[in-house]
Amino acid sequence: MRERSLLLGLLALLSATICGAGFAAAQSATLDAVRARGHLVCGVNTGLAGFSAPNDRGDWTGIDIDFCRAVAAAIFRDGNRVRFVPLNAKERFTALQSGEVDVLSRNTTWTMSRDTSLGLNFTGVLYYDGQAFMTRKSLGLHSVSDLKGASICVQSGTTNELNLADFFSTRGLDYxxxxxxRLVEVLGAYSSGRCDAFTTDSSQLVSERTRLPDPDSHEMLPDLISKEPLGPVVRQGDAGWSNIVRWTLFVLVNAEELGVTQANVEEMRTTANPEIRRMLGTEGEYGKGIGLDNDWAVSILKAVGNYGECFERNLGESSPLKIARGRNALWKDGGLMYAPPIR
Amino acid sequence: MADLLTRLTDRKAWTRAVYDPQVRAVVFQALLVLVLALVATEIVLNTAANLKKQNIASGFDFLTRTAGFDVSQSLLPYTSKSTYGQAFLVGLTNTLLVAALGVVLATALGFVLGIARLSPNWLASKLALAYVELVRNVPLLLQLLIWYVAVLRAFPAPGDALALPFGAYLDKRGLHLPHIALAHGGWLALSILAALALAWWLKRRAKQDQKSGPAHSPSLRSAGWVLAGLVPVIVLIWSSLGATVRYPVLGRFNYEGGLSIEPEFLALLIGLTTYTAAFIAEIVRAGLSGVPRGQREAAAALGLSRRQALRLVILPQALRIIIPPLTNQYLNLTKNSSLAVAIGYPDLVSVFSGTVLNQTGQAVEVILITMAVYLLISLATALAMNAFNARTAWAER
Structure with missing residues (x-):
């Protein structure tokens, strides 16, 4: 009797292990933790207009914020179930590594060392950026090389700091x-005349320029000295969670390409186009495959709209920044935004 | 052997040992040390294992990798091609520089203020009182920001810089001084060192002579003193004859060619000095007040002037009260210099546990090194001050 129960116990254990292994492919420890907590925790910038900044009512707005809301909507059908944790450049990776935040959506440049040696994974590109320089118009400069001997303000611990050193040392120029x-200190120093130029990602410069007392007396130099693909980051080792975040981004881009918007998403569910039907969960089991509701994409689009709408609202013509789509246009419009198909 | 065996099996001996307070103390302390060692090992192993599991790079190899970023102020040769290890040294020397200068200046200002507070001059003592109460009650971080943002940024742009005497300029990019390169700097340093060594030796001899009667003729001793004083002066004249002076000249953007002192450094040095001086002033006042009144009266009775009494009678006795809390202030100043990060001065915290940490992502190693370095600096300061304290203290009668 005793031997038999031992045998049964072993069998049960073995089967549990096998089932567990099969189950793990679609499950994610982070997803379980987020569900149990009841909200997503998203690491964002402390204040960068267009990307992540509190508005006059105290609500967080920006394209990085919208991405957090999209992930929250995919999980909870509610884009408001997010807690935002403002992080400066220095704190961001540690906050994600230590589990303080579930996703880092904080205009962070995808580089090889960050992707491979920090125990983190980048899940895609939300905004293709490049490093630019802002100077006073009165200086009459034409290119970055004209800044030989100048004082240049930059934020520490960023890729900008490294690109700046590379650019000037390869050309044998001193600066x-x-x-x-903190970015606000950099802006303050530039604004007070401590520096001749202020360098950071081009989108940030546009955003920071609006905060200067006299934006019109400053100009951006035409050259971009680096590639700065900005995207959301998750911890390495939770492939299920990584998939959810990556495909949330792809849904935003695919929806723009397929013409699905915040306004028409409900009627699009019954459209004849099979691509749209698969994305919105009318056909197939794609949402269930990553451990979410089958109509997860509908929740995302209802919450924030497609990528083009997010861009327009936060960075484009309907925003104070008025940044052109440029490289962030869809691939079929000559930009770099391209998402793998849902099938 | 048999004796040992009987002793080990003797129950009574064991019982006695268990109740022996000395044995108990040793056993419990050994146990505590063992437990602490186990906990420490567990923390280290656990951290290493978890970092490995999460695919986070660890180890100290990064110190030899190329840093790739520039630093605004450096005492050592440093470019963006240097290593993270060199960046660490740059941060460390910058911290030591501001701390060393801060300690010297704060001590000087603190002593002046402390003595002024006890001055019979009403204005001097009330001004010193107002200074101390104002400065020590406002947080240091705010004072640094005031110096940096409100004071140093209010200076004109490089184009309209304030011209100072001797070809120096002051603008919001800092203080630009003429750069003086002495022709024989090495010989000068060597001669000063030699003179210092000679002076030290002469002083020691003089002390011995005082105890056991003169061993050398006084004329030989005076010749030694003249030699110690004269040689560096001659070498200084010799090297300044061939010295080259480069004056700061306004370039397209900045003053170039001279010696530029960054406003971040100035703000930090001024802030640390004025803040710490307020505390030192109180310590000095306490030290001076702690010398019995009779000493002052005795000095006056001997016909010493107020100034002489202060220098020869009061201060030497006050020093033994002053030095231990003064050490605390030196340590505070050194540690407070890490607030540099708020105003962009490239100190150890800003360069190493700021930029390097962020570029390498190796938080655990970087923070450990930084903590160890501050601990070492503080312990070294405390050690030096304790040695000084041991020399100034005298046996109580």
Whole structure:
């Protein structure tokens, strides 16, 4: 009797292990934790207009914020079930590594060392950016090389700081770096005349320029000195969670390509186009395959709209920044935004 | 052997040992040390295992990798091609520089203020009181920001820089001084060192002579003192004859060619000095007040002037009260220098546990090194001050 129960116990254990292994492919520890908590925790910028900044009512807005809301909507059918944790450049990776945030959506450049040695994974590109320089119009400069001998303000611990050093050392030009930890300090130093130029990602410069007392007396130099693909980051080792975040981004881009918007998503569910039917869960089991509701994409689009709508609202013509789509246009419009198909 | 065996099996001996307070103390302390060692090992192993499991790079190899970023102020040769290890040294020397200068200046200002507070001059003592109460009660971070943002940024742009004497300029990019390169700097340093060594030796001899009667003729001793004083002066004249002076000249953007002192450094140095001086002033006042009144009266009775009494009678006795809390202030100043990060001065915290940490992502190693370095600096300061304290203290009667 005793031997038999032992045998049964072993069998049960073995089958549980096998089932567990089969189950794990679609499950994610982070997803379980987020569900149990009842909200997503998203690491965002402390304040960068267009990407992540509190508005006059105290609500967070920006394209990075919208991405967090999209992930929350995919999980909870409610884009408001997010808690935003503002992080500066120095804190961001540690906050994600230590599990303080579930996703880092904080205009973070995808580089090889960050992707491979920090225990983190980038899940795609939300915004294709490049490093630019802002100077006073009165200086009458034409290119970055004209900044030989100038004092240049830059934020510490960023790729910008490294690109700046590379650019000037490869050309044998000297310059004086003035380095601060927070972007607001960098802007303050530039604004007060401590530096001749202020360098960071082009989109950030546009955004920061609006905060200067006299935006019109400053100009951006035409050259971009680097590639800065900005995207959301998750912890390495939870492939299920990584999939959810990556495909949330692809849904935003695919929806724009397929013409599905915040306004028409409900009627699009019954459209004849099979691509749209698969994305919105009318056909197939794609949402269930990543451990979510089958109509997860509908929740995303209802919450924030497609990629084009997010861009327009936060960065484009309907925003104070008025940034052109440029490289962030869809691939079929000559841009770089391209998402793998849902099938 | 048999004796040992009987002793080990003797129950009574065991019982006695268990109730022996000395044995108990040793056993419990050994146990505590063992447990602490186990906990420490577990923390280290656990951290290493978890970092590995999460695919986070660890180890100290990164110190030899190329840093790739520039630093605004450096005492050592440093470019973006240097290693993270060199960036660490740059941060460390910058911290030591501001701390060393801060300690010297704060001590000088603190002593002046402390003595002024006890001055019979009403204005001097009330001004010192107002300074101390104002400065020590406002957080240091705010004071640094005031110095940096409100004071140093209010200076004109490089184009309209304030011209100072001797070809120096002051603008919001800092203080630009003429750069003086002495022709024989190495010989000068060597001669000063030699003179210092000679002076030290002469002083020691003089002390011995005082105890056991003169061993050398006084003329030989005076010749030694003249030598110690004169040689560096001659070498200084010799090297300044061939010295080259480069004056700061306004380039397209900045003053170039001279020696530029960054406003971040100035703000930090001024802020740390004025803040710490307020505390040192109180310590000095306490030290001076702690010398019995009779000493002052005795000095006056001997016909010493107020100034002489202060220098020869009061201060030496006050020092033994002053030095231990003064050490605390030196340590505070050194640690407070890490607030540099708020105003962009490239100190150890800003360069190493800021930029390097962020570029390498190796938080655990970087923070450990930073903590160890601050601990070492503080312990070294405390050690030096304790040695000084041991020399100034005298046996109580």
């Amino acid at each position: 004086r770096p003035v380095v601060f930890e």
